[in-house]
Amino acid sequence: MGKGFFISKAVGIAAIIVGAGALATIIALSVVYSQEKAKNNDNVLPTDGGTTSKPPVTTTAPSNEPWDKYRLPKSLVPDHYNVTLWPRLKQNLTTGLFIFTGQSTVEFVCAEETDLILIHSNKLNYTKRENNHLASLTSLGGVKAPSIKSSWLQQVTQYLVLQLDGKLMKDHRYHLHTDFTGELADDLGGFYRSEYMEDGVKKVVATTQMQPTDARKAFPCFDEPAMKAIFHITLIHDLGTVALSNGEEKESSNVNIEGHDVQKTVFQPTEKMSTYLLAFIVSDFSFINNTIDGVLIRIFARTPAIAAGQGDYALNKTGPILKFFEKYYNSSYPLPKSDQIALPDFNAGAMENWGLITYRETALLYDETFSSNSNKQRIATIIAHELAHMWFGNLVTLRWWNDLWLNEGFASYVEYLGAHEAEPEWNVKDLIVLSDVHRVFAVDALASSHPLSSKEEDIQKPAQISELFDAISYSKVTSLTQNNKLISLFSLQTYLAEFAFGNAGYTDLWSHLQMAVDATGTDIPETVSNIMNTWVLQMGFPVVTVNTSTGIISQKHFLLDPDSEVTTPSIYNYEWIVPIKWMKTETIQHPKWLKNESVSGSDWVLANINVVGYYRVNYDQGNWERLLGVLSTNHVAIPVINRAQLVDDAFNLARAKIISTVLALRTTKYLNKEREYMPWESAVGNLDFFYLMFDRSEVYGPMQDYLRNQVTPLFTHYKSLTDNWKNVPVGHMDQYNQVNAISLACRTGLRECQNLTNQWFNQWMETKLNPIHPNLRSTVYCNAIAAGGAKEWEFAWSQFKNASIAIEADKLRYALACTKQPWLLNRYLEYTLDPNMIRKQDATSTIVYIANNVIGQSLAWDFVRARWSYIFTQYGGGSFSFSNLVNGVTERFSTEYELQQLKQFKEDNAEVGFGSGTLAVDQSIERTIANIKWIAENKQNVLDWFKAEEKP
Template sequence: MASDRDILPDHIKPLNYNLSLHNLQYGGDWKYDGLVKISSKVQKETDEIVINVKDVRIASAEVHDASNSAVASMKDVSYDEKNQRAHIKLSDRLKTGDATLVITFEGSMNDKMAGFYRAKYTPIVQANAGTPKVGDHHYMFSTQFEACDARRAFPCFDEPNLKASFEFEIEIPEDLVALSNMPEKSTNKGSKSGLKKVSFEKSPVMSTYLYAWAMGDFTYVEAFTERKYNGKNLPVRVYTTRGLEEQGRFALEHAHKTVDYFSDIFGIEYPLPKSDLLAVHEFAMGAMENWGLVTYRTTAVLFDEEKSDARYKQRVAYVVAHELAHQWFGNLVTMDWWSELWLNEGFATWVGWLAVDHLHPEWKVWSTFVAEGYQTALTLDSLRSSHPIEVPVKSALDIDQIFDTISYLKGSSVIRMLSNHLTVEIFLKGVGDYLKIHAYGNATTNDLWNALSNASGQDVRTFMDPWIRKIGFPVVTIAEEPGQITIRQSRFLNSGDPSADEDQTLWWVPVGLKTGEPAKVIHSALQQREDTIREIDDEFYKVNADQSGFYRTNYPPARLVKLAASASKLSSEDKIGLIGDAMALAIAGEATTSAMLSFVQSFQDEQAYVVWGQITTSLSKARSVFSDNKEVSAALKQFALKLVSPATEKIGWDFPEGEDYLTGQLRKLLLSYAAGAGHEGIIKTGKEKFAAYRAGDKKAINQNLRATIFNMVVSNGGKEEYEAIKDEYRTTTSVDGKEICLVAMGRAKDAALARDLLDFVLSDEVAVQDCHSGPMAIASNYETRGEIWKFLKDEWDGKMKKVRDSATVVMDRWIKSGLNQYSDRAIEQDIQAFFKDKDTAGFERSLAQASDYIKANASYKERDAKRLLEWLSANGYA
């Protein structure tokens, strides 16, 4: 309800924005002048205009009637900085009806990756003469308006359900390129020599956060859709700064096919006359779905066939699909208010993976989703400090922290659960109906449920509402009797101690029982606290077939042994779920680490990359928690070494021509993990390859093994190796090279080098968007992770101020990356005390989650250390 929202007065409804920017100043204050004409409907008489602004100063304002005659002018303007609004007092009272607000203003092209901002870069070829340059850096310019930053660029009614159409004009150097949501309409001479004015076609109605423009020394690669839209094949382009355009071809091939695919499955043609993708050199998020002009972090859209790690292929394909899905779900139909952000992000995540699976069935991406997306969501949602998928949001300024794992990954996981239940075909039929009904408007979660209920004939809202509006998820605990099982649901917390008040939700739980010989899936649902399933095959059964339901399952210990012996009947998703559940239950005290280790021992001959990924993730978690217990830590390292060595030695170092993508990913994973477990032969070979590489033989290291070998040599070296990778960071021309180097530098085992890295990532040499890569890498380094908390405290009012003053999301990533891995109660208490009197706006939720993680880790360590050591000793590892 509107009363639950802190929104603008409803006196004026915008209909169309005609925005013109000129007098752009490159350097100094980076100012520009603007004129915006907002065609509007005055819905209530008023003598004041309340409009959103931030870091924008209004110079004048007039109101014109339908005949373009001025009927009121600005008498005074005051700014509500806290709520990011300007109150424009008028000389005369406005009557209801049509009116045009004419506002002149001054803004700035900031360096905060929000609003209309500048991004610095170093060209790889000669830049055009008009490209802005200050010192050694050249600049491009683009916008980032989601969630509430259109107001940083121009005065506007910056709320998602105040949709309007947009026209745009900008004056730029004549040898540069301007882009916006719509195609270019005209180019004319500028106000002085060397400048031109570029204007764009009028857009359909959309929310302000989807409005976009960019300018710079851009070039592009182009393709066309295979389908025709209004009789034409649509142009699809990937734009980059000059010299990088060929690295956009992989994204381009996926983009035009994805546009056609979504047009088919939604039953609605792509609604705009063009689709542009733009690589932005400094970008806080992964990408942004601006309608018709999607912007991307460079590593999410560029791929160099000769230099890039193959793992970035899947990332590019997925991010392209995710953002293009938004062109329908989010842009054509937009959530009514930020509370329903999950409608945009959860759906785009699920259907993005659906598109990648359609284009690359050989990648088996749903297994990857279960290993990376689904498991990550379960881990975060097992915290007391989690939040429901649909979060009540009173002020839009609170929304940034909801752009998180719950909205994206839990949201997509429950959509996957629902689509599997209804069938993907019926689910997409309902989605298509929803999009047609609400096209060019706004919608709520209930609107989606209604469309899906009509398509399926089921009461979707009733069984899905608890998943969306309640916090957490269940663990299904199984008790066995001959020929039958009893299943019981209860709230799962990683602390293992939900109170009665915390355990009141009854979820609709799809059981998905896989059983029999040959195995088949029997579908039913647990909709009460407890139920009994009869006629069970005692030899083999597995609940939650293919991990389609969003919950954990707790089997009797003897059943895990039987499941391990029945691995041939389990899908990769089944195995990932069983291993992930075993580890999570050990942390919560509902099972033991030794049970998890016993289970994963049986997968020594596993061949699936995604399963090995979950094995190593679970082992790494145990090794991390017990890292300060020398006996347990050493024994776990021996366990890991024995487990991974046979598969690693078998797969070797070479990448045969024509090898499939997943085998290549498995090689990297096994080599990395074996080296981390102390495999002397692997480490020796890695050092030899690195020495040859440094001596000038750049082919000594396969492009897919840069991260593996760089990590390996820094982890097993000293300052010399660390400095060599720092030099590599400074000289690499690979689009993914800098990210790889920062992570590798975090593997140094010397505290002084860890501190140096933390200093380095906050220097001008590292883009703010990448500075969290340092703490992220150090956090997984058992020897030096304590340096992160020391650094945060020591530099809070010093170097960390740069992070806090940049995008809020970057500070939030420091907290998430740097603090979640501790397992020491004293550190948790120190964190609480330190932040007690600090302004934590924008990352307070992540601090609460870090506290939950640390306390659960500490309890797990205290509870399980003794019996874990006993098991490791009994099995010859200690």
């Protein structure tokens, strides 16, 4: 830890007063800012000739100048920052804006002689300092600092640029001072505001979301993950509000600044850390707390939520999960506190800021009256995910964003271990297959997928970085890691110990894995790097074919559309070193590595037991027939996870033309005897594709008849198990499968189910007392609103607007998209553009919900096309949710006309851009082409099969 740089109390207050004195100028500038913002999609802070310097307007292609490159030069290395920020939680009556003012001093070391300072800055407006420049520079150690020759803001690459009249000296230290202002906007990035109503009063929270590249919107900084530093944070805030940051509160005092009585809170310096993990929040929230082995744990939320006990579950589970990870990593939690806060407006699910984790309310707050078991599981797993990051990501951090998977992939895996520690009876680890393996298979089977690790030079722009926050980075490592004997616990511990408070790359992890393999004598066919690089440095995964008639086991690159062209080269020629574990007629065999292994025999063979390997499995026709026979006569002989696997593999192999679609459909015939959640969930997920392809065609009716017959026994089973729906199933998975039973039964038109959901909903409307169990509310609300009209929709909308529990509001928001009335859906789409109707954090997912409705599909697509520029500008092109939006509104596309529309959409909006949805546009085009071909080749066969199954 480097030495700290402190401003004395007297000097600090004086500087704040100077900043306050400039407030009138800042507010005047804000008027111009507001006008410019409406005209300029870049939203760059405007300037005038009085107190700020006007940035040059870059209209030509980037040159070779350092400030036209997106990566920082290596010449300067930050040591620590002193940052003071003052967010204004009241709207300026003249400008209509919320703003914050701040000042920053960063101490850096010159690693290479240079006459140029580049530091990240985005949407900040600077008060001129010495010699009319945007910053001032001083030297430490008696060496005179060169003067600033010119200074400006480079908008495209997001820099504050300072050209010097001399060179900074190697190994010498300097201070860079700035005073600045920014808008405390509602854009959910950087230092932003969140609003909510409490007792009829609108309240404002000033909060942050820095990952991946938005710390530069809060203060000028070297905003790259390898540029770790120590941060001294001070917040000026209104009396009666609470200030939080990564560090513990050091001192707090009331001060008067230019006639304003405010509070000044100084925080202890942070550990050495990356800018994207910073957080500072001002609110009037309440909290509950506990202390475990000297670590203070606090849960913050809106006061009514805390008073209602909605933070209790998180508080009770955080301690055990934290202690589990300390033992798992063999490393003590490195901070004195762990604050977790639920925010009304938050774009992601949660963010692992070191010592101050931020969440959506639905990801942290639990209320027994309103929260389902899936809500509870989400809270447990997200808390575990974020706490896992305290070591894997925060203590040891990626060097650059091309290795994002190092952070997110392992956190996504161990979240299941942490959640299992919190709720051992759930068997939540089994759900890795459904939640992660099947999820990432869908993306990684496309020719437009990408490797886990990209080249550094290919990931430069903020939008390219945001694009990496996808299923590949989060779920592929989880799929590779589960039960993989290469991932030694010891190796993770030594890796974390060596690189603590620093940065590392994936090759460093491979070295520690190899040391563990060597130390334990583990038998593997190649070095760790040779094995793992086949999975990390090339996209995709194999389909392993087990031919029991010839004894040959082979592999090839699995592509959902086998005719698609793979343009991404691979030094491994799309071959993988594959671990195989199989069973032969109920006897589990020893694991093998796929290197000239063989298997044969007349008994049935099942590979990839419990789906511990990241690959799909195909068999010769004879073995498929034997497996289908086992499913129909004694399905429990096959492990439950593999029953889910057989269904998922079969349907996806059929889409890839490896087996027939009829063979895939035959894997569902046994489901009328299946009572377990995982196989049913796998089937429902795959049959969703059939709904997307056929719910506008003549296949729909026969398909509905077949599936209704298949699900009716499951519906009847849960009716009996719950004593005619009076009780809740005991098991966690049973509670999930009860939802499947009702959802699919109502969806396929089972009259008893539809009457049941309508009866419950009507009872709620008439008595204003909700009789529906939280587990069932999403599906009951959806089906009742779909069956009803304006009356039901208006009632649900009223309940949504008045919901004080975010989890209940989310259930209603989803269900409102289920109506079959086009005019209501169109009105709902318009609401997504009004933050007073639908919060910005929920806008894109609401549009996707509407697109999932066959009636709303074309409405949502027309809406997105017509409003793309506005949506993209207002809801953040860098937002992680834009890939979900693009995929969601195009998921049903399966005609040549829709393909041409999609291509035209890409062309028409090339200048506006797609941000983090750029890759999703190409994936949607690829998926649409595959859908067109699949329907042409399969529609008649599918129709004939469903009809044949209905014959007596």
